[in-house]
Amino acid sequence: MLLRPTRGRTAGTFPAALSTTRLCLLAAACTTTVGAPEVALALDLPPVPVSYRIEAELHPDTRGLEGKEEIRWRNETGESIAALPMHLYLNGFAHQETTWMRESAPRRPGESELLARNPDPWGYMEPVTITQRVGNEEREVSWRPIQPDDGNPFDRSLGEITLAQPAAPGEVVVLNVTFTGRLPEPMARTGGGRGYFLVGQWYPKIGVIEPAGVRHAPAARRAARQFHGPTEFYADFADYDVTFATPPGWMVGATGRLAPPAAGMAPRTDGLVTARYTQRAVIDFALVASQHLVDRWERHSPAGGGPTVDIRYMVPAGTEHQIPRWHQSIAGALDVLGSRVGPYPYDVLTVVMPPFWAGATGGMEYPTFITGGSGDRLVDNPLLSQVRLGEVVNIHEFGHQYFHGLLASNEQEEAFLDEGFNSYWEGEITRALYGDAASLGYVLGRRVEGAELGALRLGSAAETIHEPMRKRPTWLFEDGTWSLQAYPRSAVTFATAAALFGQERVDRVFAEYFRRFVFKHPDTEDFLKVAAEVGGAEFEAFCREAFGKDHLPDYAVTDADVTRFKVPLGRIITAEGPLVVTRENRAQHAGVGLPEEAREEDGQVLVEILDPGWVSGSEERTGTIQRVKMKPEQLAPFPDHRGHRADDGHFTSEVTITGPGWATLPVEVLLRFADGAVVHDTWDGRARWRRYRVLRGAPLVDARVDPAHKIQVDAAPQNNALAVDADEGFARDWGFWLGAVAEWIAGGASLWL
Incomplete structure (x- = not known):
């Protein structure tokens, strides 16, 4: 049936839950064409090691939280466990010297700005009591803050519970916790005031202890970390009530x-109104509470199969007319990821567009619950209405349902497995929905394409990257580089892979990666194993090198020069015998000494190629100079280039290109001449430079490396072409415009953490 929107300022009413624990794809998905990705035919929500039953209340006037929770944790480590890690994320916002605040200072509002908005912006979370159920007895247990990552004595974002009785392998630990806390002023992922609260990372949460084998752990190990500014979260799958x-x-x-009240729960007598939500097999739980939002429901059946999804849009009053824009982006993301990666296994999704003043709570992902860009009538302004920033934020945050929410890689140690993979699929989704030419819309009438801006943003700071993308942990990347490493670098890596190996192969790898590791916390080596088995050795080698290089590749045309051929001075051997050429008689012997190949009577162009050779570890190649005949492509000529005429003699054209020295990044080189002849070559890029020299009856017009722009991981594509007579004014104007747009859009998306 068609779902009607619910309105009003009470707890929203969800449609009846769909009975879909086992999810089957549409039968049409089984009849894939050769080379298409094989998505999972069925997906079960798995049994999970943790469950939370939480009762909590919000006090808006003080931003206060009070609550209690029962946590059931099953020991799946195979070892006896005497202590459990416990996250207290809100303590990251407690004061100026927490680890989160120290690490976030360069990217967040300054202290004066923060305190100007609210003289008391801080938040915190403290357990009041913790007991462990042992038999029929509740035993008090102790806890203490720990700082295993940096030793910061001011940080209380991670604690350790010493159990009253150690947990044997397979045993279930039952903890009862009462807690008190306060949400911060909106600053990142959480917080609120003024009748709106995004309640995220808000309850005491058991940290991960990985069993042997998970992320290649040789033995059971703690994976719980403090709350760090440059990264997000890692958690076990759990059931929530x-x-x-x-x-x-x-x-x-x-x-x-929304679910009926729990059996046996007594009615409240304090005037507060309760809402109960339940969800199986997710890594976190978040909520929004507001006096000023309205909601509308839509229903969408993803193209790739899986359950029909009930989508609830919660937006500021007065912006309901924007919901069709947001729904197009969410429905499109469900379709593209469902058909090319795997089915979305849940039958519900809530999308919150926060008010503009609380934009710091936007752009965040939680299971079955995301916050998009700010919902505001400003979006309707003619200058902004054609920019798809809100849609792109929605698409990006929904993509996290897959790479963070379902695969659940460790965001703190290997953020690129989530943020980077997701940024790549963000680009695929926007292009599928809005086209290649203007996937981000238009700014002042000029098209804006997401991949182009991502590459420009990466290239503008490429010289700051000196570490491999796969380095652990993410929060210890060099200052100013972590977001480049986590977001655009792997996005352009996979765009390059698609250009080199084909989109179908990339899709097959992702589909198998999802099928094999959904709900299983994969790491980089898990992905590379799938890349080798499904994508092939060359695909895996490219990914491994791209993940592991400490610098970005940069192909460039560094020099392009043309000189008119003149008979060399000195003693020249001719068919008539030796000839001494002097300055005085040179003009009388214009064709003397010209190689026969330069006349191109066979229609081929003779190209002299200097390859200097290279050494890489135990591999090496000796440098060579080769003269190779190439059949040119013939395009329209440039008759006025440098005054060129068909009988204007011969020209020596010389081009130098430089490359990254990578082993897996071959590139096309193109030389274009005034008579319309175009010569193509392929260079493996393993040496640091290469030189071309051509003597023929037409001068060079320009030289290009990677003319089809396949190497999107190239740090500076703007230097991939060089004209003998360059239009520097146009290049400068276009580069400045693109740079300004990139900075504007990156600034608007800076809260994607």
Whole structure:
């Protein structure tokens, strides 16, 4: 049936839950063409090692939280466990010297700006009591803050619970926790005020202890980290049952679906209104509570199969007319990822467009619950209405449902497996929905393409990257580079892979990676194994090198020069015998000494290629100079170039190109001449430079490396071409415009963390 939107300022009412634990794809998905990705035919929500039953309440006037929770944690490590890590993420916002605040200072509002908005912007989270159920007895247990990552004594974002009784392998630990806390002023992922609260990372949460084999762990190990500024989260899959109370007149949306009150729960007598949400097999739980949002429901059946998804849009009052834009982006993301990667296994999704003043809570992903760009009537302004920034944020955050929410790689150690992979698919989705030419829309009438801007952003700071993308942990990348490493670098890597090896091969790799590791916390080597088995050895070698190089590749045409051929001075051997050429008689012997190949009577162009050779570890190649005949492509001539005429003699054209010295990044080289002849060559790029020299009856017009722009991982594509007579004014104007747009859009998306 068609779902009607719910309105008003009470807890929203969800449609009845769909009975879809086992998800089957549409039968049409089984009849794939040769080379198409093989997506999973069925996907079960797995049994999970953790469950949370939480009862909490929000006090808007103080931003306060009060709650209690029952945590059930099953020991799957195969070893006896005497202590458990516990995340207290809100303590990252407690004061100026927390680890999160120290690391985030360069990217966040300054102290004066923060305190100007609110003289008391801080948040915190503290357990009040913790007990462990042992038999029929509740035993108090102790906890203490720990700082295993940096030793910061001011940081209380991670704690350690010492169990009253150690947990044997397979045993379930039952903890009962009461807690108190406060949400911060909106600053990142969470917080609120003024009738709106994004409640994220808000409850005491058990940290991950990985069993042997997970992410190639040789033995059971702790993977729980402090709360770091440059990275996000890592968690076990868990079942959630959350009852949340607010004052009357507040609308609540959350991870999962609205459910009836829990059996045996007594009615509240304090005037607060409760909403209960439940969800199986997710890595986190977040919610929004507001007096000023309205909601509307849509239903979408993803093209790739899986359950029909009920989508709830929660937007500021007065912006409901924008929902069709947001729905197009979300439905498109469901279709593209569902058909090319794998089915979305949940039957519900909540999309929150926060008010403009709380934009710091936007652009964030939680399971079945995302916050997009700011919902504001400003979006309707003619200068902004053609820019798809809001759509792109929605698409990006939904993509995290896959690479963070379902694969659940370790965001703190290998953020590029989530942020970077997701940034690549963000580009694929926007192009599928809006076309290649203007996937981000138009700015002042000029098209804006996402991949172009991502590459420009990366290239503008390429010289700052001195570490491999796969280096661990992500929060210890060199200052100013972590976001480049986590976001655009792997996005352009896979765009390059698609150009080199074909889009179908890239899709097959991702589909198998998802099928094999959904709900299993893969790492980089897990992906590379799939890349080798499904994509082939050359595909895996490219990915491994791209992930492991400490610098970005840069192909460039560094020199292009033309000189008119003149008979060399000195003693020349001719068919009539030796001839001494002097300055005085040179003009009388214009054709003397010209090689026969330069006349091109066979229609081929003779190209002299200097390859200097290279050494890489135990491999090496001796340098060579070769003269190779090439059949040119014939295009329209440039008759006025340098005054060229058909009988204007011969010209020596010399071109030098430089490359990255990578082993897996071959590139096309193109030389274009005034008579319309175009010579193509392929260079493996393993040496640091290469030189071409051509003597023929037409001068060079320009030289280009990677003319089809396949190497999107190239750090500086703007230097890939060089004309003998360059139009520097045009290049400068276009480069400045693109740079300005890239900075504007990157600034608007800076909260994608």
